[in-house]
Amino acid sequence: MATDYKTLAGQEFDRAAFESLMKRKNFYWQSFEPHGPVKGLFDYGHPLATLEAQFLTIWRDHFVRKERMQELKCAMITPYNVFKTSGHVDKFADFMCKDPKTGEILRADHLIKDVLEARLKSDKEARGEKVEEAAEDPKKKKKQAKATKGAVKLDDEVRKQYEFLLATLDDYTGDDMGELIKKHDIRSPITGNEVEPPVSVNLMFQTQIGATGKEPAFLRPETAQGQFLSFQHLLEYNDGKMPFASASIGYSFRNELSPRSGLLRVREFLMAEIEHYVDPESGKQHSGFKKVRDLKLPLLSRQTQSEGGSEPTVITIGEAVDTKLVDNETLGYFIARIAMFMDKIGVDPAKLRFRQHMQNEMAHYAADCWDCELQTSYGWVECVGCADRSAYDLSVHMKATGVPLNVRESLKEPYRVEEWQAQLDKKKAGPLFKKDASKVQAALDSLTQDIREKLSLSLEKDGKVEVEVADMEAGKVELNKDVVSIQKESRLVTTREYIPNVIEPSFGIGRILYSLMEHAYWTREGDAARSVMSFKPTVAPIKVLLVPLQKDARFAPVVESLEEQLDERGLSYDTDSSGVSIGKRYSRNDELGIPCGITVDYQSLEDGTFTLRDRDTTKQVRAKAEDILDAVEKMVRGRWTWADVQAKLPAFESKEEEAKEE
């Protein structure tokens, strides 16, 4: 739908012009183009690949180094059992509707959203209200025109209902969406045909390990499970101390039903995920929270959304945790750190909010979940999910494998307890259950005291008991008195065992980069053709543009010397020695977002001074090479802004160059 989305200079955002710049400057394109583009797969050209590399350096510094996390690199091809256990095989799915006449597949929530938004837009037009038009491709416009057919003006009541449905759509189950589609006569926007009721479709790419087909596997749809299954290695490396965090940057794969919106919904994407392991009995406090508690953030609560509202409330994260709006300190700490990171890389703070998940949107085991959303010309987009996953993942893997994925802590004051113990006789159980013996013992270990007591009575009475065992083909085993003993024993407790809870910030890097590029884009006043990408010097793909004033052989050794000095400082640069006017050269490199321009002119030949131009203001200073390069380096390291440069180095105004910038 058309949005009131504006550039950072307050202009209408022209998506067609933005996309043309992305193409012209080789930021990204669809993969394998010569064979015909494949939806949801993209290649990054040098500017975007370099932007991503800068992003990752800052991300590692902000999270991994600062928080002393353990960085991991886990395998992407994942055996079937891992995702069966984690619940992905059964639940990692979206709802889709089929157009029975054409066979076209439509994602149910997207279908509802597109059609209702189109009807609201058409209603707005019918009532004579201005609809601000975001650039949209003609195909989509045609689709929307079809979808709005016959729905020109809406009753006030219906309009309110649609607005409420759109605000709460994330809370709908597949059945809810099916009813909604029927009730509001939602049809395929492409053909106008009625669609079949939503069915759940798994999003994982399936493959196999080896040639026999006996070992099914998946390409991972998130990096998290590899981290959880490495928990014992991580804990050991951390000398058994809690809390701590692991982090992993790597590719994930999702067979999205309807990839769309460019880089925002793709089938292969880079993620950066943190798993912070915490003792559930610690109240999930975080030692760093006091440093961030005064940070004000726009928080859109579940309550506001359930009332149909979409305006976040700006409060400190301290207040949000104190009032239990955000469940705990650790979750609050990461929400704050995510906001600080976004600020560091240059995300527009006015286009950032945190949205709490609706009850049905959240996984059943999650304690609380907030998405960091960035506003783009496509609307608000989830870019980082920040969830309290409780002890779910470690517990299910521990139960299924029998391998301890928990923490054992020595108690300062040991104590004695009377407990029901259920123990297999190893000598007899081994030959009986072979490789499954450890699963049977794990099943016994996971029984509660109450159940053990009941089983002991049955064992006494019937001489045998039946026990459910996960992951065994039969699903349960019968154990007789010879094989198992269940009795009350007194035990000295010297350790405490618990399964940590996990707070997980999960970053989709492509989505953040795309949003960042939209946030950085604007056009110079008076000339829509002169687009600028205002990347912060810290993330800009190329840091310096070297421009000799004219084609004159005397400039060559000076430019060469500057290039060597930039190399020594590890600063990336481009040299534009083409014959076009200096203003044009600046302009076309502003489109790449190069923050600093150093000009070599005739005065440089005489006194060794150079001008340094700021991309955003086009203002210049003049100084010796060393001072100029020091200033550039400080900006690139994030220590100085252009205002600092202006305060320290003399301003320079060149009538000739100003004229050429015009």
Ligand SMILES: Nc1ncnc2c1ncn2[C@@H]1O[C@H](COP(=O)(O)OP(=O)(O)OP(=O)(O)O)[C@@H](O)[C@H]1O
């Ligand atoms: N298809 C995709 N393309 C690009 N990035 C994605 C995609 N799916 C997820 N992400 C990114 O991964 C992050 C974490 O994934 P998560 O599973 O929480 O997303 P999700 O809730 O499934 O996203 P959505 O509801 O938009 O499909 C998201 O915040 C997003 O930035």
